[in-house]
Amino acid sequence: MHPLLRIEHLSKTFPGQVALDDVSITLEPGRTHALVGQNGSGKSTLIKILAGYHQPDEGYTASYWRADGTEQPLVLGSAADAEAAGIRFVHQDLGLVEMLSSVENLALGVGFTTKAGRINWKVDTARARQALSEIGFDDFDVKMPVGLLTASQKTGVALARAMQNWENGATLLVLDEPTASLPGADVQRLFDAIHRLKARGVAILYVSHHLDEVFAIADDVTILRDGHLIATQPVADLDHSRLIELMIGHTMQKVVASSARTGDRVLISLAGVSGGNVANIDLDIHEGEVVGVAGINGSGREHLIPLATGQIPTATGEVTLNGVITPPYSPGKVLAAKSAFLSADRAVQGVVQTLTVLENTTLGNLTKHTKFGRILKKNERVEVKTWIERLRVRTAGAEVPITTLSGGNQQKVLFARGLRLEPTALMLDEPTRGIDVGAKEEIHSIIDNAAANGAAVLVASTDTDELVRLSSRVIILRNGVIAAELTGADITSENIEHAQLQSKPATDHSSHKESA
Amino acid sequence: MTAAATTTAPAKPRRPLTQRLGFDRFSALYLWAAFMIFFGITQDNFLTHTSINLVLTGKVVVAVLGLAFLIPLAGATFDLSIGALMGFSVAVTMALANKTSIPQGLCALIAIALCALVGFISGFIVVKLNVNSFIATLGMSQVLGALCILVSGNRTLNNNEATGKPILSASYRDFGRRQLLFDLPAYFYFMILLAIVVWFVLEHTPFGRYMFATGGNREAARLSGVKTNRLTWSSLVISATIAGFAGTIHTWKVGVYNSSTGPGYLFPAIAAVFFGASQLKGRPNVWGTLIAVFALAFGVKGLQLTFTSGTEWIEPLFEGASLLIAVAFASRQGIVKIPKRKPKTDATPPPATGAGG
Numbered sequence: 069m070h071p072l073l074r075i076e077h078l079s080k081t082f083p084g085q086v087a088l089d090d091v092s093i094t095l096e097p098g099r100t101h102a103l104v105g106q107n108g109s110g111k112s113t114l115i116k117i118l119a120g121y122h123q124p125d126e127g128y129t130a131s132y133w134r135a136d137g138t139e140q141p142l143v144l145g146s147a148a149d150a151e152a153a154g155i156r157f158v159h160q161d162l163g164l165v166e167m168l169s170s171v172e173n174l175a176l177g178v179g180f181t182t183k184a185g186r187i188n189w190k191v192d193t194a195r196a197r198q199a200l201s202e203i204g205f206d207d208f209d210v211k212m213p214v215g216l217l218t219a220s221q222k223t224g225v226a227l228a229r230a231m232q233n234w235e236n237g238a239t240l241l242v243l244d245e246p247t248a249s250l251p252g253a254d255v256q257r258l259f260d261a262i263h264r265l266k267a268r269g270v271a272i273l274y275v276s277h278h279l280d281e282v283f284a285i286a287d288d289v290t291i292l293r294d295g296h297l298i299a300t301q302p303v304a305d306l307d308h309s310r311l312i313e314l315m316i317g318h319t320m321q322k323v324v325a326s327s328a329r330t331g332d333r334v335l336i337s338l339a340g341v342s343g344g345n346v347a348n349i350d351l352d353i354h355e356g357e358v359v360g361v362a363g364i365n366g367s368g369r370e371h372l373i374p375l376a377t378g379q380i381p382t383a384t385g386e387v388t389l390n391g392v393i394t395p396p397y398s399p400g401k402v403l404a405a406k407s408a409f410l411s412a413d414r415a416v417q418g419v420v421q422t423l424t425v426l427e428n429t430t431l432g433n434l435t436k437h438t439k440f441g442r443i444l445k446k447n448e449r450v451e452v453k454t455w456i457e458r459l460r461v462r463t464a465g466a467e468v469p470i471t472t473l474s475g476g477n478q479q480k481v482l483f484a485r486g487l488r489l490e491p492t493a494l495m496l497d498e499p500t501r502g503i504d505v506g507a508k509e510e511i512h513s514i515i516d517n518a519a520a521n522g523a524a525v526l527v528a529s530t531d532t533d534e535l536v537r538l539s540s541r542v543i544i545l546r547n548g549v550i551a552a553e554l555t556g557a558d559i560t561s562e563n564i565e566h567a568q569l570q571s572k573p574a575t576d577h578s579s580h581k582e583s584a
Numbered sequence: 585m586t587a588a589a590t591t592t593a594p595a596k597p598r599r600p601l602t603q604r605l606g607f608d609r610f611s612a613l614y615l616w617a618a619f620m621i622f623f624g625i626t627q628d629n630f631l632t633h634t635s636i637n638l639v640l641t642g643k644v645v646v647a648v649l650g651l652a653f654l655i656p657l658a659g660a661t662f663d664l665s666i667g668a669l670m671g672f673s674v675a676v677t678m679a680l681a682n683k684t685s686i687p688q689g690l691c692a693l694i695a696i697a698l699c700a701l702v703g704f705i706s707g708f709i710v711v712k713l714n715v716n717s718f719i720a721t722l723g724m725s726q727v728l729g730a731l732c733i734l735v736s737g738n739r740t741l742n743n744n745e746a747t748g749k750p751i752l753s754a755s756y757r758d759f760g761r762r763q764l765l766f767d768l769p770a771y772f773y774f775m776i777l778l779a780i781v782v783w784f785v786l787e788h789t790p791f792g793r794y795m796f797a798t799g800g801n802r803e804a805a806r807l808s809g810v811k812t813n814r815l816t817w818s819s820l821v822i823s824a825t826i827a828g829f830a831g832t833i834h835t836w837k838v839g840v841y842n843s844s845t846g847p848g849y850l851f852p853a854i855a856a857v858f859f860g861a862s863q864l865k866g867r868p869n870v871w872g873t874l875i876a877v878f879a880l881a882f883g884v885k886g887l888q889l890t891f892t893s894g895t896e897w898i899e900p901l902f903e904g905a906s907l908l909i910a911v912a913f914a915s916r917q918g919i920v921k922i923p924k925r926k927p928k929t930d931a932t933p934p935p936a937t938g939a940g941g
Contacts, residue, residue, distance in 0.1 A: 432809035
């Protein structure tokens, strides 16, 4: 019996970084193969190479087998060749056109059926219904705009679209974090669809952070770590803790003594904060304390700071900053309460690309440089220059476009924007995402200094080493609630990663597997 | 630190000659100079006092409407109702002067206040009802067109039917028309004054800075504490008020209302603002707008003198072509925002290009 697709000795080097190093993977028809690894392990790079988005390094071998059993060489790094080899993708964001109906979304992939130049809706509608019901989605109107469907129905449409014409060669379905936007109950529906596809001989490559799902749905698992292939094994041979061990591998020691609490006053207080993926969080942060927030995507980590700082509107509960209760969805009130925050997405929520370094620094508060309604640009320049020096912003000057700066230096400008308000409560979402090592350390010392001066700091990060480096206490979110808390010497990458991956007590995982 | 010492700013590349001469940033000034020289040589009555004054005064209304358009545009909000507002202001002023005994100066002020109210309503629609400003103000234009017909009785307002005399009194019109320095009318200097105020507000006050920040990245501005909604709203009130004042200038200058007053002024004003945005600072700005208005006006005048008869086609052709060329340049330089696909947040290691620290 031949496999369906085999890739050997695959490497990918980015300037200054090896993302994949001699990785091999073999996919069998009718089996679900999970691909797991921490952030930066190389699994996204592997998917992007399969999809033709990245070019692999020379030296790999890859081939796939046709339905008639003939082996064909596979050229990686080309979307057209991946398509020809029958590789189909459902990406995390699904890629549906929300204004169009399911029928139209499906037809965008394979073309409309036409009769004398006119779309034959009858045929296309029937075809869409057929494709959806084959994977168990027949409970909604296929003529309704996709934007009005539920998350799981949308996933169904995306699956159906990927699997159209699969008889003509679609043999491998790659699911990239398919449950990222699915509420828990809907995950089962996706799994049912996967079982149906497996029964038809489709191979599935399933990428997920959620180890529960791996045990529930996968037959085999490949573990990547730092770009290396760690193991490929049948899931049945593994248990939870063994899998986590393989994913994490190293243990990072707490290297830097982090700031500790310097006083008893509570400066940041969350009481029953809910919204987004977050459910009912209570948290007090004292003077001089740096509290880290860890959690996999979907755990609530990504929503806690946006909720606390009024960036997203759905918050309930009470946020008290420096003794002032701040209403939800009012970032201005948060800033007025001697607080500052950084958003996770620097380009979209932080930097104003059309303005200069100077204008970006003072954005939001010009009162101290305004006299009779006029901005005193000389004073403003003097202040900004001291910030450039203090935070070591590498820039050709204060009045150059901010886009001429590297990501790390843009981030320092955003720190200056916040710190010039002399905040005593800081809430930082992914403060060093996408920033190189040198600038990262500088930003960490900026945070250290703020805490040493008595500020309370909340840091949410996917980078566990960063949390270890900065925090005097780390809370770990799972399913929107605080699942664990680490302090002192217990704050290690290993402990954080264990805690964020730890599953609920095993429920009925085995039952799906038997039904497959 | 050591890292600081090793990172040096990249050497400034030698800029090409066209850039050093500023053909990109000062193209309108070069164009203006070229028109003056070329038509000055070829046409005897081009560089005369009369024709220069004629061109300067002829474009005051367009220039003021350009200033109106500029303020919301800085915050990436489009006010397409300024032309209709100007016509509305003229219609209201003249109808009030015609039918009531309210002092005519007060009629004009009432008209401007009504325009401000319309701007307030547009602001409500844009901010509270969350309608795209493009659509909201386009719809508002049409509503204003209807109001103009109602107010004017769908007739040309010129002379009072009963007395046969012009509706607007000589003393009212002389207030704006009286000649000052260089024989230019007062309203020309009002325009200059307004331009200085708008320039000051946009370039030297927190309001202006926050407007540009809102225009550049609305969400980032909001999260920095800028009250972006309030800014958008007030910018629409301001633009409507200035458009109303443009109508007042029209009453001084022409003193007649007809159904074509207003809408036709929208296009040249917008063209001037976009052309002007490619000038000087490379973002929507006051002096770029004024330069664009008058550079084009002198070009049109020169061509009209060259082709002595049947020259009506020159002006729209010139304005249309200049808008297309200006916006093409501006979007290449990223001045005018063309909607782009949202950058995807991605947890994979970025293909770092060695852009160290």
